[in-house]
Amino acid sequence: MWARKRLDIGWSDFAFGLAHCSLPRDRGLLTRRVETAWSPNGDGLACLSVRSGFDLLLTALRLPPGSEVVFSAITIPDMLRIVEHHGLVAVPMDLDVTRLSPSRESLRRVIGPSTRAVVAAHLFGSRFPIEPILEEARPRGVRVIEDCAQAYAGPSWRGHPETDASLFSFGSIKTATALGGALLRVRDPEILDRMRLRQASYPVQPASDFLRRLLRYSALKALSSRPVYRLLVSACNSLERDHDRLINAATRGFPGPGFFERIRRQPSAPLLALLERRLQRFDPRLLDRREDRGRALARLLPEALPAPGAELPHHTFWLFPVLAADPGRLILALRSAGFDATQGQSLTVVPTPPGRSDLDPVVARQSLARMVHLPCYPGMREADLRRMAEVLRREASLADE
Numbered sequence: 001m002w003a004r005k006r007l008d009i010g011w012s013d014f015a016f017g018l019a020h021c022s023l024p025r026d027r028g029l030l031t032r033r034v035e036t037a038w039s040p041n042g043d044g045l046a047c048l049s050v051r052s053g054f055d056l057l058l059t060a061l062r063l064p065p066g067s068e069v070v071f072s073a074i075t076i077p078d079m080l081r082i083v084e085h086h087g088l089v090a091v092p093m094d095l096d097v098t099r100l101s102p103s104r105e106s107l108r109r110v111i112g113p114s115t116r117a118v119v120a121a122h123l124f125g126s127r128f129p130i131e132p133i134l135e136e137a138r139p140r141g142v143r144v145i146e147d148c149a150q151a152y153a154g155p156s157w158r159g160h161p162e163t164d165a166s167l168f169s170f171g172s173i174k175t176a177t178a179l180g181g182a183l184l185r186v187r188d189p190e191i192l193d194r195m196r197l198r199q200a201s202y203p204v205q206p207a208s209d210f211l212r213r214l215l216r217y218s219a220l221k222a223l224s225s226r227p228v229y230r231l232l233v234s235a236c237n238s239l240e241r242d243h244d245r246l247i248n249a250a251t252r253g254f255p256g257p258g259f260f261e262r263i264r265r266q267p268s269a270p271l272l273a274l275l276e277r278r279l280q281r282f283d284p285r286l287l288d289r290r291e292d293r294g295r296a297l298a299r300l301l302p303e304a305l306p307a308p309g310a311e312l313p314h315h316t317f318w319l320f321p322v323l324a325a326d327p328g329r330l331i332l333a334l335r336s337a338g339f340d341a342t343q344g345q346s347l348t349v350v351p352t353p354p355g356r357s358d359l360d361p362v363v364a365r366q367s368l369a370r371m372v373h374l375p376c377y378p379g380m381r382e383a384d385l386r387r388m389a390e391v392l393r394r395e396a397s398l399a400d401e
C-alpha cells in the first residue's frame with residue numbers, strides 16, 4: 001500500500017536531532033544564526049510554529065477588538081481559533097479553485113471599514129501571485145499576511161517582499177520539516193521588535209518534548225514504507241480501527257487542552273539546530289523530483305477528476321488533491337488497489353460571521369467537500385502513477401453512468 005504521504009526528513013536528520021537533544025547549545029546564538037540564514041537583512045523571526053508566530057503577530061499588531069481579518073477561505077482551524085482568541089472576526093474570501101488563489105472579486109466584496117488584515121494562504125505547495133491582494137489592501141491601510149506554511153520551496157523564496165508578514169512552517173508534515181519550527185519575515189521593524197520581546201518572555205520548549213517528537217516521527221517514518229504500511233492498514237482493519245483517524249491524530253500539532261500555553265513557547269535548541277541544518281542542506285533536486293511526479297500524474301488524470309492548481313507554474317506538489325464526485329467511493333477504490341488516498345481532516349472552510357451568510361465562500365466549501373488527496377511523491381515510479389490513474393479513469397467513467 002502506498003502511504004498517503006511521506007515525511008520529508010531523512011534518518012540522518014533524526015540522528016542529528018537526537019544528538020542535539022543532549023548537547024548543551026547556546027539558544028540565543030542558534031536563534032540569530034537561523035534567523036540570519038533565513039533573512040540576512042534582519043527581518044526574520046524563528047518561532048515554535050506558524051501558529052505561535054501568528055499569535056505573536058496579532059498581539060503585536062494591536063488591532064482594535066472586533067476588527068475583521070479576511071482569510072482565504074481554506075485554512076487550518078487553529079488559525080481561526082487564534083483570531084477569535086484575540087477578539088477579532090475572521091471573514092472568508094472565496095477561492096478561484098483552479099488557480100488555488102483567493103479571487104480579487106471576492107476580496108472586493110468582503111473588504112469593509114472594519115477590515116484590518118488579510119491572511120492569504122498558498123495551498124498544497126502551489127504559489128499564486130499576491131499582487132492583486134496588495135493592490136486592493138494597501139490603499140485601504142489593510143495589512144497583508146502571507147500564509148506560506150504549505151509553500152516552502154527552498155530558501156530562495158521567502159514570500160513577497162511587499163507583504164507585511166510571511167509565515168513558513170517546518171512542522172512535521174511540511175516540506176523540509178524540522179519536526180516543528182517556523183520562520184517568519186516581518187516587514188515593520190517596530191512590530192517585529194514587539195514580537196521578539198514578547199516571545200523572549202515565553203518559556204522554552206523542553207528538550208524532552210522535542211525528543212518525544214523525534215521518536216514519534218521516526219516511528220511514523222518507519223511505518224510509511226510500502227510493506228509496513230500495508231500491514232498497518234490491515235491491522236487497523238482487523239481491529240476495526242480507522243487508520244485514517246489514527247494517522248490524523250498522530251500527526252496533529254498541539255492536541256488536547258492548553259492550546260495557547262503550548263504554542264506560547266520558544267523553540268528549543270535542538271529544534272533550532274535541526275531547523276538550521278534543514279535550511280543549509282536544502283536540496284532543490286528533491287523538490288524537483290516531487291514536482292516532476294506531480295506534473296506526470298496531472299497528465300494522466302481523466303477530465304472528470306480535475307486537479308486544482310495542477311497547471312500553475314509555481315507548484316511543488318506538497319499535496320495532490322483532485323475533486324471527485326463521490327470522494328468516499330473513490331477512496332475505497334484506490335485503497336483496494338493499494339493507494340491510500342484520503343480526504344484529510346486538517347483543513348477547514350472559514351465560516352461566515354453571524355448575519356453575513358451572503359459572504360459564504362461557496363466555491364471553497366464545495367471544492368473542499370469533494371477533495372481527495374492522492375499519494376504522489378518521489379519513490380513512486382511512472383508505472384505506479386499509471387496504475388493509480390487507471391483506477392481513477394475507471395471510477396470517473398463509472399460516475400458518468
Ligand SMILES: *Cc1c(COP(=O)(O)O)cnc(C)c1O
Nearest residue numbers: 049050051121149150169171253
Ligand atoms: C500547517 C499550516 C499552518 C500551521 O503551521 P504550524 O507551523 O504547524 O503551526 C498554518 N496554515 C496552513 C495553511 C498550514 O497548512
